[in-house]
């Protein structure tokens with residue numbers, strides 16, 4: 264085994280990846296597959312998950328498709344049951360599912376607020392609880408990893424979009440991440456987040472054109488020192504690092520993948 268395999272290889276480990284039907288979640292799943300993990304793919308759109316599973320199998324790993332809604336705790340308990348029976352005990356939780364509502368604060372309804380917090384924040388907590396309880400019950404477990412796809416919007420206000428529920432939820436994820444890192448440090452579980460700035464995904468592109476609307480794109484680039492949006496594959500190395508043995512002493516922190524957005 265090479266030194267890099269020793270540090271980053273995930274052969275024999277199992278990852279549970281939510282948001283795996285689209286965008287950054289697909290690349291997170293690919294990063295884990297490329298390093299050798301078996302991957303449970305979770306989101307609501309089964310057809311999309313099947314496509315991703317085929318891509319992962321072409322990389323040479325095992326993938327298991329588990330359709331489900333991350334806001335349904337019972338469904339997520341069952342999803343973990345399925346992942347465990349198909350692939351084995353889960354070592355890595357990568358929570359990538361997320362939504363945003365782009366509306367001024369004064370137009371945000373209570374339903375907008377609740378929907379965003381349910382997916383972006385509440386499910387982060389509930390999935391982490393489910394993962395940690397099962398991980399701790401295993402004697403054979405190596406090191407547990409929880410990784411959230413958070414956002415630069417978890418630490419600063421948003422100069423491009425009006426999305427108060429998203430800001431609040433992602434700030435909540437950052438607090439959750441730090442507190443769980445402290446509480447679970449003694450259980451051999453690290454808890455970290457990745458903070459992307461802007462990437463072209465279903466969340467940010469206009470479905471009619473498949474591109475970020477030009478006026479928005481201009482603002483995104485203006486606020487990014489590197490003067491461009493991210494390429495979705497640029498998320499992969501951060502995922503591989505935080506999931507690996509190369510990050511055994513890294514917990515309670517955030518890896519920005521943001522072209523310098525938070526460096527101003």
Ligand SMILES: NC(=O)c1ccc[n+]([C@@H]2O[C@H](COP(=O)([O-])OP(=O)(O)OC[C@H]3O[C@@H](n4cnc5c(N)ncnc54)[C@H](OP(=O)(O)O)[C@@H]3O)[C@@H](O)[C@H]2O)c1
Nearest residue numbers: 282284286287306307308332333360361461462464465466
């Ligand atoms: N794109 C960016 O610029 C950017 C920047 C910073 C942070 N992020 C964060 O990165 C993560 C991924 O975002 P993305 O850009 O890749 O967005 P995306 O392309 O819209 O993907 C969102 C994913 O979340 C899943 N999802 C949404 N609601 C769900 C639910 N109730 N249950 C299960 N799955 C659900 C979707 O799957 P289904 O619809 O199939 O369920 C999809 O796989 C999010 O947390 C987002 O906040 C994105």
